[in-house]
Amino acid sequence: MTDRQPRRLSDRQRLAWLRLIRSDNVGPSSFRQLISRFGSADAALDALPGLTRRGGATKPLKIASVSEAERELELAERLGVRFIAVGESDYPVLLQQVDNPPPLIAVKGSPAIFQRPGVAIVGGRAATANGMRFTRSLAYDLGSAGLTIVSGLARGIDTAAHGGSIKTGTIAVFAGGLDRPYPPQNVALADDIVAQGGALVSEMPLGWSPRAIDFPRRNRLIAGLAYGLIVVEAAQRSGSLISARLAGEQGRLVFAVPGSPIDKQSAGSNGLLKDGATMVTEADDVLRAITPLIDQPMPPISTPPRRNTPPPAATDEDPALFESERDGLQDDDQSRVLESLSSVPTDIDEIVRHTQLSTAQVQLVLLELQLAGRIERHSGNAVSLLEAGV
Template sequence: MLSGSVRRSGIALTERQKIAWLRLIRSDNVGPATFRDLINHFGTAEAALDALPELSRRGGSDRSVRIATADDAERELEMAHRFGAVFVGIGEPDYPPALREIDGAPPLLAMKGNLKVAARLSLGVVGSRNASVSGAKFAAMIARDAGAAGYVITSGLARGIDTAAHRASLHTGTIAALAGGLDRPYPPENVGLLQEIVSGEGLCISEMPFGWEPRARDFPRRNRLIAGVSLGVAVVEAANRSGSLITSRYAADFGRLVFAVPGSPLDPRCHGTNDLLKQGAIVTTSPADVVEALAPLSRDDLFTRSSSNLDVKEPAVETTQPTPRAPDDSDRSLIVEALGPTPVDIDDVIRHTGLSASAVHLVLLELDLAGQLCRHGANLVSLVPVD
């Protein structure tokens, strides 16, 4: 069995910082990657908030960018408090260490339950909502044995495989990642299960605002959380083009292990898992296959390596910095001309234009805040296609 939690590190945000961070991430066109770049450029969330209107204007927006107010942020913090939840920043000790390492990790997570669970190494278990009896039974076996070995089980609270995995790990530790706000769990029939999770050895997490009803396009973000929190992801029964395959792709992108349970070629619920095996996923025919593959990676310093993004991940480094020189119109034209509808690496844009990294990132921020830039992960960006 594992010795315990991943080594915790970080410094707590002040109340003022937390309000500023929440305002920034809740403002228009500010996602996790944009949040990181804004802090890197301006030093603090408060300075970045002051810069948003001008950045958006320079990016070509024809309307004022909506900036979340201090009242908005304080109201959401109060909602979290009444709900028994907290917001945890990416540089704080209770933030999941594995999630902190991924590209574009959420700056703030809403969390409710046993926060100590977040510091432990986790296995994601996902699969079909309309699971077979044998599929649900096998998912429970994986969750039970991995839990007994010391791993927290992370899943998405969905019907079928997710439900089986959560129930099998209620007493050893489980994390439910939600697509909506913590106060808007889905599906409704699992509200009771969620209460069991947060009142025992479990935790629920979300990057979405309180009151947010989950929509179809929100579930890939939930799947990304599952993969980001986990050391590996086990897929049990997944049809082609299913959400579970999205989770497995994220896991592979993050350098995590992907396990797949083989199934009958005649069962559509197994087509996705069988394809994962063709692509190199670890063949999983017993829970021991998972536990044995995870064992060599399971050490308490696994997610405490140095990172090039620690300047945004550690709140203590927020310092007042001089505002960088705004690129002039000729610089801006060079950068825009280097972009198009096809994703390109930001480093290639810097080399192609011969401009400083600071200038390129600032223009990309302008375009992003004006709604004219798409971010694709892995440092890739493109212009929003023109209709």
């Protein structure tokens, strides 16, 4: 067994990675498959048009140009933002362990904070004064105990979580680009997080204004950056409950602060407790659960960042192997896969059993369909047919 050390992406590789992940219909899952099949982002970019045609796209796939990627890199440099690739030493270790982590994250601030264990705190935007006060106190106590506080910079509970941990270390995850803080009234808070040794993180392009559908993606990162996630004052239909579900799917601990049973603002939090979340009334409730999971000392946030090193080398798979896999597919194999799909998420293993194709063949067809914008991937190794592709 070889001990392969991570290496730093070259400037050329980073540009190609940025182009690939910024191209239409390329997400973390398809990015990983493309790199695995073709061995490099450059080769994957060359293959995209053919893959998209075979997937049945009705119009050409928009591939990010060199000039577009260069402009984003230049803007990042002016703003003090770095793009860190999965596998590089500054990439958050916990985030790297989730299914299909973002290939590139934009970071402003000190990546040294990623080396410290984190816990996420999320909750309602229309928070009560008591909820805000409790959250600030909890974040302060957990931060003083050596934990980094992760949240989403939203109004209410998120703001209180960052505020309580601003001096001990906090990470704010954006739903849009790092040059598009949301809400606007928290711009000063974002600047203070960076000034105090914390970090701002996003997987979205610079210049991207957040939309409603972008917040679940952000919530996935919030959960992925932490050992556990604490929910405070979440209503029954709250984005915080999405964060809790994502945390559970990632194998993270889920905590909730109890509220009055007649308070609708805590109905979601109380529901989590009924479903088995750990009750939190003080910082020790969290520390007792998380401390056994931490297998290394907690360095102070003033620790200088380690040299940024790149991911392990891409697979040495010969691109010709992909062509042989493609040649091994019959004309009706894509139809067989499509017939096994519906708008309801279906497990890929079930598709393999239904079609009697190999896993590699099914994954290849699904990759082509995804790049053509005809399917959507879900957590738990499932895919569904998009209505537009029916």
